[in-house]
Amino acid sequence: MGIRLATRRSPLALLQARYVQERLLALDVASELVLVETHGDLTTDVALSSLGGQGVFAVEVQRCVLRGAADVAVHSAKDLPSTTPEGLALTCVPERRDPVDVLVGRSLVGLGPGATVATGSPRRRALLLERRPDLNIVELRGNMATRLASAGQGGVDAVVAAAAALERLGESSRTAERLDPEWFVPQVGQGSLALETRCDDDVTALALAPLNDLDAFEVLTAERAFLRELGAGCSVPAGAYATWGAGELHVAGLMIAYDGSRSVRHRVSGRDPQALGHELARTLRDDLDGASLRGWRE
Numbered sequence: 001m002g003i004r005l006a007t008r009r010s011p012l013a014l015l016q017a018r019y020v021q022e023r024l025l026a027l028d029v030a031s032e033l034v035l036v037e038t039h040g041d042l043t044t045d046v047a048l049s050s051l052g053g054q055g056v057f058a059v060e061v062q063r064c065v066l067r068g069a070a071d072v073a074v075h076s077a078k079d080l081p082s083t084t085p086e087g088l089a090l091t092c093v094p095e096r097r098d099p100v101d102v103l104v105g106r107s108l109v110g111l112g113p114g115a116t117v118a119t120g121s122p123r124r125r126a127l128l129l130e131r132r133p134d135l136n137i138v139e140l141r142g143n144m145a146t147r148l149a150s151a152g153q154g155g156v157d158a159v160v161a162a163a164a165a166l167e168r169l170g171e172s173s174r175t176a177e178r179l180d181p182e183w184f185v186p187q188v189g190q191g192s193l194a195l196e197t198r199c200d201d202d203v204t205a206l207a208l209a210p211l212n213d214l215d216a217f218e219v220l221t222a223e224r225a226f227l228r229e230l231g232a233g234c235s236v237p238a239g240a241y242a243t244w245g246a247g248e249l250h251v252a253g254l255m256i257a258y259d260g261s262r263s264v265r266h267r268v269s270g271r272d273p274q275a276l277g278h279e280l281a282r283t284l285r286d287d288l289d290g291a292s293l294r295g296w297r298e
Helices: 012-026 059-066 120-130 142-150 163-169 202-211 214-230 273-287
Strands: 003-010 031-036 072-076 088-093 101-104 115-119 136-138 158-162 175-178 191-196 239-243 248-256 263-270
Touching: 003 012, 003 059, 003 163, 012 031, 012 072, 012 142, 012 163, 012 191, 012 202, 031 059, 031 072, 059 072, 059 088, 059 191, 059 248, 072 239, 101 163, 120 248, 142 158, 142 163, 158 163, 163 175, 191 202, 214 248, 214 273, 239 273, 263 273
Parallel strands: 003 031, 003 072, 115 136, 115 158
Antiparallel strands: 072 191, 088 191, 101 158, 101 175, 239 248, 248 263
């Protein structure tokens, strides 16, 4: 028996887990998939924002590893809660795919007054309304194929999706517009995979080490530090986008009112991912008064 990889059952999640399998096989490391259903997968009739916090697509996968039924939890990094549960460690982050958001169906300029755009993300909703308050934003759930199919159907003019998801699914040609991350700040971890192992499982961590991309790992560390510093009390949409340039890590962050009526943005640069993420969150929340945004609660 090889390394057991715990993953959600969605087509995109399976593609991601099989990518990890292929990378391991190239190193002569055998693996098998352990399929897990999460709370988010089982609860499809309500908005994601109503499901009670972060981790609705991750917690059951993490528990599978913690109880010894699998060795590695394979996640879309954006699905992770802001803190890692006791007993697990974020061990490996492979090379990051394109982290930006895209429109499928029509470009922003191609959307007429009052056009309907579908998304299940409060961040995407708020950012669209910031630039285009005339848009009608409707809730969207389901796997990626279902969401993509809704563009141009049932009165929906466009759908917002992650560029990395389209790339993995071989659907990048459906992109009508890449949304500039300087404005449309991505979700923390978007475009990255995150592999967690038990803290005491040095053998599995060593097997995953060749898959780890240090730049991607530190980018994710900075973005997750931002989210962690904002804390569970952060109920307003937020995003962070870290990149490397000129030997430094640059982290841009956003907090925005749910209705897009006001936002705060800031950027920090340096070498320490944890410190940068914390500084960015504190600046947005405290110095730039992000805590006064409509929807914030302690």
